[in-house]
Amino acid sequence: MTLAPLLVSAVAVVRDRRVLMVTSRGRDVYYMPGGKVDPGETAAEAAAREAEEEVALALDVDALAELFEVRTQAHGEPDGRQVQMRVFRAETDAEPAPSGEVDAVHWVTTADADRCPPAGHAVLERLAALDLID
Numbered sequence: 001m002t003l004a005p006l007l008v009s010a011v012a013v014v015r016d017r018r019v020l021m022v023t024s025r026g027r028d029v030y031y032m033p034g035g036k037v038d039p040g041e042t043a044a045e046a047a048a049r050e051a052e053e054e055v056a057l058a059l060d061v062d063a064l065a066e067l068f069e070v071r072t073q074a075h076g077e078p079d080g081r082q083v084q085m086r087v088f089r090a091e092t093d094a095e096p097a098p099s100g101e102v103d104a105v106h107w108v109t110t111a112d113a114d115r116c117p118p119a120g121h122a123v124l125e126r127l128a129a130l131d132l133i134d
Contacts, residue, residue: 005082006074009047010034011059011090012067012127017134018107019127020096021120022054025103029075030115032087032123033057033102043086055096055105064088068126075117083119087126109134 010032013020021030033054037046044066048059067087074083096105106112110128113121127133 003078003081005071005084006077007037007043008034008083008085009037009043009050010085010087010123011047011051011057011064012087012123012132013051013057013090013092013096014127014132015107017132018109019124019133020055021106021108021112021116022098022102023104023106024101027103028115029117029120030106030108030112031075031117031120032085033096034085034087044088047086047088047090051090053100054098054102056099057090057092057094057096059090059092064090067130070119070122070126072118072122075119085119085123087123 035050048061051057071084074081
């Protein structure tokens, strides 16, 4: 039996060649601010909603630019369960702050890839390939 992929959206806030990532309460892995797309919601709307819920950033959905999609093994899910993550570039001067289930915010580079689950690792590689982060 093939499990349907988890459809998620995330925001990439890039500053000084680093990207914003978060850790949730009781966990030490870094992940992109984002989450599952709710029924009736576009991928961009989900990314903006999750950014507000997780890092208190109010983003304009229409200003989000889709960068790429990664598909890989979903962290904490049974083998073969994929996550399909659409990543959107978000431009903002606002300071992110942890909220909701998020414990801390981090500005990371590819040097932090070992702290990330497979999807986060893939996102760091893609952002570096686009010359957005170190």
